[in-house]
Amino acid sequence: MKKRIEDLIIFNSTKLESNYLLLELQSGNKLDEIIPGQFVEILVTGCKDSFLRRPISIHDVDYKNNTISFLIKIVGCGTETISRMKQGEKLNVVYPLGNGFSLPRVHKVLFIGGGYGIAPFLYFGKILIQHKIKPLILLGARKGSDFVLLNEFKAVGDLYLTTEDGSLGEKGLVTDHSLLKNGNSSFQKIYACGPELMMKAVARYAVKSTIDCEVSLDNLMACGIGACLCCVTETIRGNELVCMKGPVFNVNELKWQI
Numbered sequence: 681m682k683k684r685i686e687d688l689i690i691f692n693s694t695k696l697e698s699n700y701l702l703l704e705l706q707s708g709n710k711l712d713e714i715i716p717g718q719f720v721e722i723l724v725t726g727c728k729d730s731f732l733r734r735p736i737s738i739h740d741v742d743y744k745n746n747t748i749s750f751l752i753k754i755v756g757c758g759t760e761t762i763s764r765m766k767q768g769e770k771l772n773v774v775y776p777l778g779n780g781f782s783l784p785r786v787h788k789v790l791f792i793g794g795g796y797g798i799a800p801f802l803y804f805g806k807i808l809i810q811h812k813i814k815p816l817i818l819l820g821a822r823k824g825s826d827f828v829l830l831n832e833f834k835a836v837g838d839l840y841l842t843t844e845d846g847s848l849g850e851k852g853l854v855t856d857h858s859l860l861k862n863g864n865s866s867f868q869k870i871y872a873c874g875p876e877l878m879m880k881a882v883a884r885y886a887v888k889s890t891i892d893c894e895v896s897l898d899n900l901m902a903c904g905i906g907a908c909l910c911c912v913t914e915t916i917r918g919n920e921l922v923c924m925k926g927p928v929f930n931v932n933e934l935k936w937q938i
Contacts, residue, residue: 682712683777683905687770691747693763696828700796701752701763702739705771711746714738716804717780717873717896717928720748721904723772727757734758735901735923737799737873738776740806748775751799751829777904778927781894784808786868789815791837792854792882794874795826800896801873802829805836816840816867818857820878824848855881867891873898883931893931897922 688705695701721733740749754763762771781804789808791801798819808815817837821827824847833839841849842857850857855878859866872882873896886893899911899922911922914935920926 683774684709685772685774688748688773690765690767690769690771691745693765693767695763698826698828699754700828701750701754701759702829703750703752703762704747705750705773707746707748709746711741711743711748712776714741714748714776714803715780716807717800718776718778719901719904719927720750720773720775720777721901722762724758724761727761732902733774733904734762735777735904737796737896738803739799740803751796751802753796774904778923779925781871781896781928783811784813784869787813788867789813789869789871790859790867791815791817792820792870792872792874792878793817794820794854794878797872797874797878797896797898798829798833799873801871802832802836804871805833809836814838816859818842818854818859820844820854820874821848853881854878855885860885869893872896880936883934883936886931894928895931895934897927897929899923899927901927 691706692704719735719737721735723733736750739751752759754760793801815837817833818840820842822844824843840859842854870886870891870893872879879895901911901923902908904923906921906924912919913922915933
């Protein structure tokens with residue numbers, strides 16, 4: 681798939697609850713196909729600790745308006761700098777990068793997301809709806825106020841929630857949800873994205889239940905094109921670069937201690 685290095689225009693920038701930013705960037709050119717689970721590398725200037733590009737998951741794509749959306753957690757100088765930029769300003773972006781999620785060959789599909797790991801599942805859900813697959817979506821957070829864009833996720837799947845404090849949905853971690861406790865007959869494929877400990881717990885469940893499972897890794901990816909060698913992960917084929925072979929892997933490919 682052809683990669684672009686392009687100055688994209690800020691089409692819309694909206695701050696959400698829990699220090700999230702919904703950023704929409706527009707290309708002056710027609711977008712090529714983007715696969716759910718792919719990411720971009722954004723150059724941030726004017727920030728002393730941001731000399732490397734920022735890898736950010738693609739949240740949504742609008743081919744009619746040639747826009748790409750991102751759900752960004754504002755956690756440091758780089759993301760804070762992006763959040764202060766105004767409509768019409770430009771960001772230099774390398775995209776689309778990496779290998780995304782594979783289309784399921786089954787109809788009973790479950791998404792599991794935690795934190796900003798929920799980001800790629802909106803676009804993926806829209807793609808599956810086009811293929812007449814309505815996924816189950818299980819999202820986890822520490823507390824109810826940490827969730828964002830729930831109505832948007834409800835529009836593309838049957839939504840289930842967990843919170844560690846029990847303030848919304850079921851109390852506990854995503855792997856404690858009754859959806860996973862009541863047997864595996866309700867789904868045949870799992871996709872997970874979020875904190876590594878969460879994904880490893882999901883992977884253990886999937887392997888034990890013999891359910892096919894893909895996860896999106898969040899390794900540090902400074903370049904996105906395999907040059908810096910900082911995103912290596914251990915697989916059954918040996919050490920591989922997450923930015924090139926991933927970020928999405930089948931759990932059976934990974935040498936995780938699961």
